[in-house]
Amino acid sequence: MDVYDSGMFLGEQEAIINRPYSASIINISPITVLSIRNSDFVEWSHRDHRFADRLIHNLSEQIYHLTKRMECYSMHSALQQIGLFLLYCANEHIPITRERITYEVDTSYRNINRVLKKLAYINVIQINRSIIKITDFQTLQQIVETED
Numbered sequence: 001m002d003v004y005d006s007g008m009f010l011g012e013q014e015a016i017i018n019r020p021y022s023a024s025i026i027n028i029s030p031i032t033v034l035s036i037r038n039s040d041f042v043e044w045s046h047r048d049h050r051f052a053d054r055l056i057h058n059l060s061e062q063i064y065h066l067t068k069r070m071e072c073y074s075m076h077s078a079l080q081q082i083g084l085f086l087l088y089c090a091n092e093h094i095p096i097t098r099e100r101i102t103y104e105v106d107t108s109y110r111n112i113n114r115v116l117k118k119l120a121y122i123n124v125i126q127i128n129r130s131i132i133k134i135t136d137f138q139t140l141q142q143i144v145e146t147e148d
Contacts, residue, residue, distance in 0.1 A: 003028070003103045009058055015041045019121065069106075079106040082115050083144040086125065086134055096132040119143075 004025075014021050015038040026034075038042070045052045049096065076084065087105045089096045101112050103141045116132065124136045124143070135139055 002024050003100075007058075008062075009055065011038075012041065012055060012059070018046070028103070036042070040071070058121070064096070069104075078105060078111050079118075080144050081105045082112065083118075083140050084126070087137070087140060089145065090134050096134075097130050099130075101132075 010023060010025055011021050016091055018038070019058070034066075045055055047086075082101060082105055085101060086096060089100070095098075098109075098112060098116065101116075105112060107115075116125065116127060120127055122139070124134065124140045126133045126135050
């Protein structure tokens with residue numbers, strides 16, 4: 001459901017409320033994972049206030065990000081979601097790939113391919129191997145704003 005950055009926690013909610021894990025992880029790039037027993041994690045958060053502050057900040061970031069994504073999923077079509085994500089990546093200078101889109105958009109891989117093919121057909125994007133580049137920002141912006 002999400003792509004995590006360096007230093008983020010996985011399983012902290014379950015450790016805190018003593019519940020079975022509700023998530024799993026699939027890495028899309030090389031990673032290093034530090035595994036901590038739940039009881040040690042909880043004790044650490046009780047004893048180290050700087051760690052607890054970091055934990056609260058991390059949880060708040062996750063909640064904020066997931067809330068924004070749920071808002072996008074419930075209010076926008078797949079075409080709008082993909083268009084918004086393409087524009088975001090371009091503005092942030094983030095390389096755009098189909099794989100990255102699958103982690104950010106709430107639709108099937110098949111539907112993503114259909115939308116990308118449509119955008120390429122109308123010359124809004126160009127797909128070169130795995131990299132996607134926007135060729136017509138203005139039209140893409142119009143599609144995002146007017147698509148029902």
